[in-house]
Amino acid sequence: MTIDPNKCWTTGAPPQPAPYDDDIAEHGSLIAFQIHVCRILAAWLPLAPIANQRRAGAITYADKKTVLSDVVTSLRSIGVSMVITLESGKRNSSLLHSVTFDPITYGVRIAEAPKTNRGPTGTNMSATAVAEQVMLCLSGLRLANGLSKLDSFIMGGEEGDLQTAELTFSTAYAITPPASLLTE
Numbered sequence: 215m216t217i218d219p220n221k222c223w224t225t226g227a228p229p230q231p232a233p234y235d236d237d238i239a240e241h242g243s244l245i246a247f248q249i250h251v252c253r254i255l256a257a258w259l260p261l262a263p264i265a266n267q268r269r270a271g272a273i274t275y276a277d278k279k280t281v282l283s284d285v286v287t288s289l290r291s292i293g294v295s296m297v298i299t300l301e302s303g304k305r306n307s308s309l310l311h312s313v314t315f316d317p318i319t320y321g322v323r324i325a326e327a328p329k330t331n332r333g334p335t336g337t338n339m340s341a342t343a344v345a346e347q348v349m350l351c352l353s354g355l356r357l358a359n360g361l362s363k364l365d366s367f368i369m370g371g372e373e374g375d376l377q378t379a380e381l382t383f384s385t386a387y388a389i390t391p392p393a394s395l396l397t398e
Contacts, residue, residue: 222351224257231356243389247358248275248298251320255296258351263337264344267292276300285325289376293331294344297323301382311391317384318358319365322348324379342369345379352383360386 220226233246241249252273256265264272269291271284276299288295299322303315326341339347345367352362362385371378 222259224259224262228355229254229257232358239392243387244300245275245277247318247387248300248320251275251298251322251352251357252296254355254357255298255322255348255351258347260347261339261344261351263339264292264294264296267337271295274298289325289327290330291335293327293329293333293336294339294341295325296344296348297325299323303387306386313389314359314386315388316360316386317363318387319382319384322352322381322383324348324381325373326377327375328377329375341377341379345369345381348381352381357385358387 219228222228229250233243233250237246237249240246252275255261255273261273267288269288271281271286271288272292272294273296274281274284276297281297285295285297298320301319301321303318305313306316307314322345324341324344326344328340330336331340332338349364349367353364355362362383365382365384367382368380371380
């Protein structure tokens with residue numbers, strides 16, 4: 215089976231595997247990793263109904279101070295939100311001033327407000343359908359310093375009026391010193 219990248223990715227090819235250096239400089243490596251996963255999901259064409267809304271909280275990362283309000287706003291206006299979380303990491307090397315996780319485990323939490331989402335302004339993608347597309351997007355994808363692997367999923371959850379799905383993935387990821395700390 216061969217997948218046509220023009221049918222999968224907004225740019226015709228998957229995004230680069232590693233987070234952008236500018237994001238690492240601004241946010242640190244771990245948040246840059248989460249931001250990068252957000253960008254990858256936004257570039258996956260089957261998730262375009264969510265990404266094209268360009269609303270805060272539609273595809274975001276776990277920043278406990280701001281994410282809840284962004285997600286609530288997103289659910290009111292479009293009905294689906296995805297939040298990228300970091301779960302855990304196991305250090306795999308003893309390199310000086312570097313940390314290599316293999317695996318690093320990250321999650322994608324999906325929430326759907328069916329009343330909003332299945333109306334005229336919604337995405338019409340259920341939480342389960344979004345979860346399937348996230349699995350297809352991230353499974354086997356070169357991400358950071360490894361290949362992303364689906365570890366587990368939970369479908370059909372409920373939180374009040376919301377329908378939820380939770381996916382857990384893992385890959386390898388190295389945090390290295392910024393260029394400013396290196397000798398020239």
